[in-house]
Amino acid sequence: MNRLNPPPRLLMGPGPINCYPRVLSAMSTxxxxxxxxxxxxxMNEVMSLYQQVFKTNNQATLLIDGTSRAGIEAVLVSCIEPGDKVLVPIFGRFGHLLQEIAERAGAEVHTIEVPWGEVFQPEQVEDAIKKIRPKVLAMVQGDTSTTMLQPLEHLGEICRRYDVLFYSDATASIGGNPFETDQWQLDAVSVGLQKCLGGPSGSAPITLSERYVELVRKRHHVEAGIRSEHHENGEASRIRSNYFDIPMILDYWGEERLNHHTEATSMLYCARECAINLLEEGIENCIVRHKLHGDAMAKGAQGLNLKLFGDQSNKMTNVVGVYIPENVDGEKIRSQLLEDFNIEIGTSFGPLHGKIWRLGTMGYNARKDAVLHTLQSLETVLRRAGHSMSAGAAVDNALGVYSGA
Amino acid sequence: MNRLNPPPRLLMGPGPINCYPRVLSAMSTxxxxxxxxxxxxxMNEVMSLYQQVFKTNNQATLLIDGTSRAGIEAVLVSCIEPGDKVLVPIFGRFGHLLQEIAERAGAEVHTIEVPWGEVFQPEQVEDAIKKIRPKVLAMVQGDTSTTMLQPLEHLGEICRRYDVLFYSDATASIGGNPFETDQWQLDAVSVGLQKCLGGPSGSAPITLSERYVELVRKRHHVEAGIRSEHHENGEASRIRSNYFDIPMILDYWGEERLNHHTEATSMLYCARECAINLLEEGIENCIVRHKLHGDAMAKGAQGLNLKLFGDQSNKMTNVVGVYIPENVDGEKIRSQLLEDFNIEIGTSFGPLHGKIWRLGTMGYNARKDAVLHTLQSLETVLRRAGHSMSAGAAVDNALGVYSGA
Incomplete structure (x- = not known):
């Protein structure tokens, strides 16, 4: 068996992307x-660090040991009792995922949808809440499948008025786009490390409001068949998963230190380093950096004669969608970029599959050299595939953004 | 925030233990x-490597992205439909865990128990199977809470005769004790990296027989509400978890490469290195090594005037239980070992809490120097706590084992 020796890829798709070197080093501790x-x-440091990342005072701020999808499932399965109504506004692939996970947890899921490339207005969400009266509103912030960023700032207030729990999956957006857990009145947020935080997939930081914790504590159940005094209503309300049982995980992270899983120490070291790295740069600075390199990539792509996808006023900073020109084979271009230049860009899912590429600039790769290399290489492979553009315009556009022109 | 700089602990408890340095290096790739x-x-290499680790031809051999408990839950929740009967013979804490997880998946769980420190005879299991007629027999191989190793070699044949799926959690035993997936006719096995494989917690290798796969394929369900042609029987049989939905995970690891979670690449690198490390040493050699150092530790402990716990003819090679002498404070001894010598040994759970210590010799720490340092240090702290023993006898006993005396 060969030694582990992967090629030095530059990962400029929608994530995962290259890790910060210091994050990789932390994992070898x-x-x-x-x-x-x-x-x-x-563990206590991690709680405190992610309180800062999430901008919250929530005591219940910790890691779920799994990929970002594990964080989503933990949040939903712990609060959803079979038959509970959940509202999922869908504006891309990851909204469908929230729907799917909530359904499996036994929820009666109601969805509203906008076309891919758009986001919701607060009124649309409020109308649906009034009609459906859900227990939970579950909504993605940044959906990489469409590159759209859903504004969340007005939804928390609406949820409070109708006594709805407000959950958001901010995996793809956290660290590169504004996020305010407490100010926006969120009850639960889950993320992953593999986007703007510049780590690998495999650990899912979450934060939970007191309201959320109080609710799931009522389903508390201690291992080995011993019922808690908080709940004697029989099977109906027992959380369906042991691994994702948040009350038990809280007892493990809390002062009780009750044994649950064996904490994935290397991934905890990694999550800790991701947060420190972000906070040392400063969250606001990091968002500004993502915006800068995202803008440079988007302007550069236009210089390649590529049309941008979706509502540009509600775009994530860290990924841009561009239409694949009709005269080229999208997958062949991606392969050539990978094989000749060691650069990876993304395709998309569902209705956008084969229609757009996704160019990411996030975490460690939200860098000038990474943007310029990607644009130059994309220019080369597009030119050789017969796509017409003005030579050098892509890089010139990007450099214009950097010089503030 | 401080730089990550943990003390150089020697982890001689029931696991997790220190990682092999090459495994730590792999994670920083x-x-x-x-x-x-x-x-x-x-990913294909990992499948092939773990086929060798598990000693199986099962095509369905892959990683669950989570701790070993995630592997258990994936295996059980994917094959258990609500109301299915599951038999769990319990001989320690981790049997209770299997019971708990199966119950949450909706199973009607039946248990049989032996006192902690003993294991089951095949007839006891067969009698229970005849009476209960379960769909699944779920059983731990090595339960670190008691240090007992349940013989599994006769149970597969019994399960086949009564058409029962045979699942074992071999997290604590794999690599340091014999394990034969195909020869023992197992249908599902799950493990973790943090014991004899010498890695961190956070990835759970599993292997599944064709019989198991055929069964769970009937519950196949593709994301975003699209029903597969294999299954039109309605909600009852839909797998309750998305994250642990094995048919979907198989589609991700198989040629279809259907998107499910984002593979935890660093943990996959790590799991790959753990397997290569084991196979380069040779599984049989590695078991012999665990037996040697486990014997040296046990004999050494007897030299400390400590009584061994449990049925020594059915003990795991990689961990030994010793009664805490009545005249000493068990937790104080453990703290002194940690503070003065940077050595960690284990306490236990449930009925054995405060009664035994657990001394592990596994993975990277199944080494002569680790055993000798532990015995010497334990001698020092026990002597200073007033426990009487013959000076130097512990190390002499261990050295006797090493010299074949």
Whole structure:
């Protein structure tokens, strides 16, 4: 079996992207025991660091040991009892995922949809809430499948008025786009490391409001068949998953330190380093950087004679969709970029499959050299495929953005 | 925030233990894209490597992205339909965990128990199967809470005769104790990396027989509400979890490469390295090594005037339980070992809490120097706590084992 020796790819798609070197180094740190005071100290640090990342005072801020999808499932399966109504406004592929996960948890899911490339107005969400009266509103912030960023700032107030729990999956947007857990009155947020936080997939930070925690505590159940005094109403309300049972996970992260899973220490080291890296740069600075390089990539793409996809006033900073020109084979261009230039860009899903490419500028790769190399290489392969454009315009456009022209 | 700089602990408890340095290095390798041909090549290598680790020809051999408990839940929730009967023979804490997870998946769980420190005879299991007629037999191989190793070799044949699916959680035993998936006729096995494989918690290799796969394929369901042609029987049989939906995970690891989660690449690198490391040493050699150092630790502990816990003819090679002497404070001894010597040993759970310590010798730490340092240090703290023993006998006993005396 060969030694692990992957090619030095530059990952300029919708994520995962290249990790920050310091994050990779953190993962190669030797382990300590699960209940070592140094380890529980690190767990407490992680809680505090992600309170800052999420901009929240929520005590219940911790990691789910799995990919970002594990975070989504933990949040939903812990709060949804079979038959509960959940409203999912869908504006891309990851809205469908929220629907799917909520359905599996036993929810009666109601959806509203806008065409891919658009986002919802607060009134549309409020109308649906009035009609459906859901227990939970579950909504993606940044859906990489369409590159759209759903404004969330007016929805928390609406949810409070109708006594709805407000959950958002901000995996693709956190760190590169504004996010305000407390100010926007969110009850639950889940993310992953593999986008703007510049880590690998495999750990899902979440934060939960007191309202959310109070609700799921009523479903508390201690392992090995012992019923808690909080709940004697039988099977109906028992959380369907042990792994994703948030009350139990809270007991593990809390002062009780009740054994649940064995914490994935290397991924915890990694999540810790991702947060420190972000906070040392400063969240606002990091958003500005994502905006700058995202703008440079978008302007550069226009210089390649590529048309931008979707509502540009509601776009994520960290990924841009461009229509694949009709005269070229989209997958062949992607392969050539990978094979000749070691650069990866993304295709898309569902209705956009084969129609758009997605160009990411996030985390470690929200960098000038990464943007310029990508544009130059894309120009080369497009030119050789017969696509016409003005030579050098892509890079010139990007450099114009950087010089503030 | 401080730089990540944990103390150099020697982890001689029941796991997690120190990682092999090469495994830590693998995790700091830069990422590549999720569908990069090099990445799918690594995924295929991982399947083939773990076929060797599990000693199976099962095509369905892959990783669940989570801790070992995630592997257990994926196996159980995918095959259990609400109301299915599951038999769990319990001989320690992790049997209770299987019960708990199966119950949450909706199973009607039946248990049989032996006192902690013992294992089951095949007849006991067969009698229960005859009486209960379960769909699934779920059983731990090595339960670290008691240090017992349940013989599994006669149970597969019994399961076949009564048409029962045979699942074992071999997290704590794999790599350090014999395990034969195909020869013992297992239908599903799940493990973790953090014991004899010498990695961190966070990835759960599993292997599934064709019989298991055929069964769960009937519950196949493609994301976003699209029903498969294989299954039109309505909600009852839909798998309750998206994250742990094995048919979907098989489509991701198989040639279809249908998007499910974003593979946790760093943990996959890690799982790959753990397997290569084991196979380069040779599974049989690795088991012999675990037996050697486990014996040295046990004999050494007897030299400390400590009584061994449980049925020594059915003990795991990689962990030994010793009664805490009545005249010492068990937790104080553990704290002193940690603080003065940077050595961690384990306490236990449930009925054994405060009664036994658990001394592990596994993976990277199944080494002569690790055993000798642990015994010497334990001798020092026990001596200073007033426990009487013959000076130097522990190390002499261990050295006797190493010299074949």
């Amino acid at each position: 030797q382990l300590i025991g699960q209940y070592d005071p140094v380890m529980t100290g690190y | 830069q990422l590549i894209g999720q569908y990069d041909p090099v990445m799918t090549g690594y």
